[in-house]
Amino acid sequence: xxxxxxxxxxxxxxxxxxxxxxxxxxxxxxxxxxxxxxxxxxxxxxxxxxxxxxxxxxxxxxxxxxxxxxxxxxxxxxxxxxxxxxxxxxxxxxxxxxxxxxxxxxxxxxxxxxxxxxxxxxxxxxxxxxxxxxxxxxxxxxxxxxxxxxxxxxxxxxxxxxxxxxxxxxxxxxxxxxxxxxxxxxxxxxxxxxxxxxxxxxxxxxxxxxxxxxxxxxxxxxxxxxxxxxxxxxxxxxxxxxxxxxxxxxxxxxxxxxxxxxxxxxxxxxxxxxxxxxxxxxxxxxxxxxxxxxxxxxxxxxxxxxxxxxxxxxxxxxxxxxxxxxxx
Amino acid sequence: xxxxxxxxxxxxxxxxxxxxxxxxxxxxxxxxxxxxxxxxxxxxxxxxxxxxxxxxxxxxxxxxxxxxxxxxxxxxxxxxxxxxxxxxxxxxxxxxxxxxxxxxxxxxxxxxxxxxxxxxxxxxxxxxxxxxxxxxxxxxxxxxxxxxxxxxxxxxxxxxxxxxxxxxxxxxxxxxxxxxxxxxxxxxxxxxxxxxxxxxxxxxxxxxxxxxxxxxxxxxxxxxxxxxxxxxxxxxxxxxxxxxxxxxxxxxxxxxxxxxxxxxxxxxxxxxxxxxxxxxxxxxxxxxxxxxxxxxxxxxxxxxxxxxxxxxxxxxxxxxxxxxxxxxxxxxxxxxxxxxxxxxxxxxxxxxxxxxxxxxxxxxxxxxxxxxxxxxxxxxxxxxxxxxxxxxxxxxxxxxxxxxxxxxxxxxxxxxxxxxxxxxxxxxxxxxxxxxxxxxxxxxxxxxxxxxxxxxxxxxxxxxxxxxxxxx
Ligand SMILES: Nc1ncnc2c1ncn2[C@@H]1O[C@H](COP(=O)(O)OP(=O)(O)OP(=O)(O)O)[C@@H](O)[C@H]1O
Ligand code: SF4
Ligand SMILES: [Mg+2]
Numbered sequence: 001x002x003x004x005x006x007x008x009x010x011x012x013x014x015x016x017x018x019x020x021x022x023x024x025x026x027x028x029x030x031x032x033x034x035x036x037x038x039x040x041x042x043x044x045x046x047x048x049x050x051x052x053x054x055x056x057x058x059x060x061x062x063x064x065x066x067x068x069x070x071x072x073x074x075x076x077x078x079x080x081x082x083x084x085x086x087x088x089x090x091x092x093x094x095x096x097x098x099x100x101x102x103x104x105x106x107x108x109x110x111x112x113x114x115x116x117x118x119x120x121x122x123x124x125x126x127x128x129x130x131x132x133x134x135x136x137x138x139x140x141x142x143x144x145x146x147x148x149x150x151x152x153x154x155x156x157x158x159x160x161x162x163x164x165x166x167x168x169x170x171x172x173x174x175x176x177x178x179x180x181x182x183x184x185x186x187x188x189x190x191x192x193x194x195x196x197x198x199x200x201x202x203x204x205x206x207x208x209x210x211x212x213x214x215x216x217x218x219x220x221x222x223x224x225x226x227x228x229x230x231x232x233x234x235x236x237x238x239x240x241x242x243x244x245x246x247x248x249x250x251x252x253x254x255x256x257x258x259x260x261x262x263x264x265x266x267x268x269x270x271x272x273x274x275x276x277x278x279x280x281x282x283x284x285x286x287x288x289x290x291x292x293x294x295x296x297x298x299x300x301x302x303x304x305x306x307x308x309x310x311x312x313x314x315x316x317x318x319x320x321x322x323x324x325x326x327x328x
Numbered sequence: 329x330x331x332x333x334x335x336x337x338x339x340x341x342x343x344x345x346x347x348x349x350x351x352x353x354x355x356x357x358x359x360x361x362x363x364x365x366x367x368x369x370x371x372x373x374x375x376x377x378x379x380x381x382x383x384x385x386x387x388x389x390x391x392x393x394x395x396x397x398x399x400x401x402x403x404x405x406x407x408x409x410x411x412x413x414x415x416x417x418x419x420x421x422x423x424x425x426x427x428x429x430x431x432x433x434x435x436x437x438x439x440x441x442x443x444x445x446x447x448x449x450x451x452x453x454x455x456x457x458x459x460x461x462x463x464x465x466x467x468x469x470x471x472x473x474x475x476x477x478x479x480x481x482x483x484x485x486x487x488x489x490x491x492x493x494x495x496x497x498x499x500x501x502x503x504x505x506x507x508x509x510x511x512x513x514x515x516x517x518x519x520x521x522x523x524x525x526x527x528x529x530x531x532x533x534x535x536x537x538x539x540x541x542x543x544x545x546x547x548x549x550x551x552x553x554x555x556x557x558x559x560x561x562x563x564x565x566x567x568x569x570x571x572x573x574x575x576x577x578x579x580x581x582x583x584x585x586x587x588x589x590x591x592x593x594x595x596x597x598x599x600x601x602x603x604x605x606x607x608x609x610x611x612x613x614x615x616x617x618x619x620x621x622x623x624x625x626x627x628x629x630x631x632x633x634x635x636x637x638x639x640x641x642x643x644x645x646x647x648x649x650x651x652x653x654x655x656x657x658x659x660x661x662x663x664x665x666x667x668x669x670x671x672x673x674x675x676x677x678x679x680x681x682x683x684x685x686x687x688x689x690x691x692x693x694x695x696x697x698x699x700x701x702x703x704x705x706x707x708x709x710x711x712x713x714x715x716x717x718x719x720x721x722x723x724x725x726x727x728x729x730x731x732x733x734x735x736x737x738x739x740x741x742x743x744x745x746x747x748x749x750x751x752x753x754x755x756x757x758x759x760x761x762x763x764x765x766x767x768x769x770x771x772x773x774x775x776x777x778x779x780x781x782x783x784x785x786x787x788x789x790x791x792x793x794x795x796x797x798x799x800x
Contacts, residue, residue: 061695063691063694063695087697090695090696090697091696091697094695094696095692095695097688097692099688102687102688102689103688103689103692104689104692105689105693105707105710105711106689106711107710107711116693116696116698116706117696117697120696120697120698120699120702121697165692168692168696172696
């Protein structure tokens with residue numbers, strides 16, 4: 001099968017220098033992540049804070065350079081592109097940020113904000129660009145378009161700003177978009193609206209989509225598949241409904257438990273998983289990175305790192321005892 | 329909303345405050361002066377004549393500004409010039425006779441003027457212009473007073489085409505005047521006579537001294553009688569009765585019209601201060617952008633250079649440089665800019681850029697393909713500009729004071745008049761002790777005024793553009 005985005009053992013480590021003479025150390029934000037994405041497919045990346053979701057997303061759009069692994073985009077290795085080639089990739093892959101208050105330059109009008117990508121990629125003449133910008137505003141339902149185009153970011157609400165950010169991501173007609181917690185900083189009242197808008201646009205334009213989120217509860221409505229990240233690694237990956245209904249990895253189970261369960265009976269059934277510090281990414285735990293917090297951890301979990309394996313059809317889990325949890 | 333509208337908005341907001349409004353009014357005043365200066369006195373004229381003493385001969389020495397009359401309620405004399413060469417001047421007339429039988433030509437010149445001031449002139453000078461060949465012409469000069477008395481001031485031969493008689497200084501003439509005083513008040517004892525006083529004083533006891541004499545107002549006349557052999561010869565006379573007030577700003581020791589210096593000081597100070605501040609701020613910002621963008625080694629090297637610059641005694645070096653090389657104001661500008669490029673201001677700019685660089689829209693711009701250059705020009709600048717402009721404006725007085733200070737030490741611009749240099753002249757000639765207040769106070773007032781203008785505007789801009797300050 002051919003994928004639009006095919007990620008292999010991607011590693012993004014951040015070098016941290018304490019002084020000129022001391023040895024630098026590394027924050028292993030993304031550590032050997034493999035992931036793939038079909039054309040027009042949406043995959044959600046879920047994990048608690050600091051698990052490396054943003055780092056993964058930014059590496060995929062090449063804002064960060066990985067220190068290892070590969071990103072194959074449409075059959076082409078984009079891992080180490082530079083200059084003109086990188087500019088080409090920047091037209092194909094877009095990112096929508098978490099914070100619409102900082103992601104729009106405050107001194108540009110909405111028109112100019114949307115025009116920038118077109119100018120940079122030398123698309124269209126003035127009249128064509130104008131049409132494209134109005135079209136994009138219409139797509140994200142910011143009307144009347146001419147009035148909206150003349151405004152400045154500070155005149156808009158958070159939801160409206162995020163619509164501008166979405167329009168900006170769409171205006172280059174990309175085939176791949178990373179949306180990094182696109183609604184987590186918005187008022188609860190507009191979150192669902194924006195998510196549905198994103199989903200609609202993603203489907204209409206057949207865009208491959210990585211949707212980064214904390215919110216496992218609603219994820220299934222917006223993505224075909226879900227990948228669970230923990231400490232820079234993918235722990236479990238499967239179709240959305242499959243993960244929500246049959247979570248295998250103890251960490252996924254813990255995450256799901258964090259979702260308010262409608263049936264009070266169910267709440268008692270699930271075993272307590274001790275909370276704990278998210279792991280140190282500088283010197284992560286040996287073996288399975290989840291072992292210090294895992295209620296099922298055995299000796300082997302401390303020594304050997306479990307690989308991501310297909311446990312049932314299209315359901316991948318990185319746990320030594322995955323089969324046991326499957327049976328339960 | 330265009331950037332023009334934004335600027336209008338900022339000015340409106342400035343206008344609302346009391347102190348920035350004073351600043352704006354002051355600034356408009358100085359801009360007006362700066363525009364006026366080259367119109368009234370063209371640059372080439374200033375360059376040519378400011379330091380040329382012969383150009384200022386017709387002006388009184390150390391005269392106060394004219395407007396002091398309003399304050400002291402007395403009418404101090406202005407300079408009276410009567411010149412027979414000037415055909416339009418009806419106060420002078422000339423008549424020539426050929427004394428055929430003797431082979432002589434006689435030229436009679438009469439120069440009349442009304443003197444109705446409350447104080448005595450400061451000096452009197454007569455210049456005779458004469459073209460002749462052969463023997464030297466002979467000249468008699470008579471001074472006629474409103475009270476009918478007459479003094480023969482001069483009786484001598486003219487030996488050149490231009491002869492100047494310093495009536496108030498020439499010992500021979502003073503002696504004549506002294507005799508006139510003696511016969512007028514019937515005394516033989518007279519220690520000294522102030523010629524320009526005695527000539528214009530009522531013929532009473534004490535007329536020889538400024539302290540005791542009273543001004544005799546009315547019509548005065550000078551009769552000049554020239555006898556020459558050359559029948560084609562000519563003679564003319566220019567009488568200068570120097571006053572004690574002149575122009576809007578008075579004159580200095582070299583009789584220069586201080587209005588010109590004060591007026592020209594404005595564009596010089598503004599362009600020096602603003603250019604220095606602008607160049608330094610912009611180069612500093614560019615270096616800071618470069619350093620933070622490159623990061624790593626480049627950044628730390630530049631940081632160390634800045635720290636070295638911060639402990640180097642900048643002013644001392646500047647003074648040493650200007651002692652060895654006579655710096656014009658423009659080379660001084662270059663020196664100041666070079667010595668400040670890595671100045672301490674860089675630290676603040678750098679940390680600001682570090683902060684702005686982390687703002688989301690910068691990374692977003694990278695994500696849709698903006699080049700580094702585009703980000704610096706279109707994304708960093710518009711964000712940084714409002715934060716550096718108040719500092720830029722606020723720093724202007726510092727550079728104006730620097731220039732004035734160096735000029736005051738005699739290390740400044742040699743040809744153009746600057747306020748600092750005027751103060752230097754005033755100081756060197758003891759203006760403080762002699763009470764030549766206008767020569768000192770006017771440049772000082774202008775320097776402080778412009779400093780206040782820039783400082784208040786800079787401070788208020790800071791509050792408007794950087795609202796965090798406003799809450800305090
Ligand atoms: N540019 C960077 N330089 C150094 N360390 C970084 C950088 N970006 C992220 N990190 C570190 O990498 C780790 C993973 O961060 P990341 O932002 O990818 O997590 P996340 O899953 O997106 O978290 P959140 O849910 O809070 O957004 C964190 O420890 C973070 O401090
Ligand atoms: S490998 Fe061991 S520690 Fe890791 S999740 Fe599975 S059981 Fe828990
Ligand atoms: Mg994140």
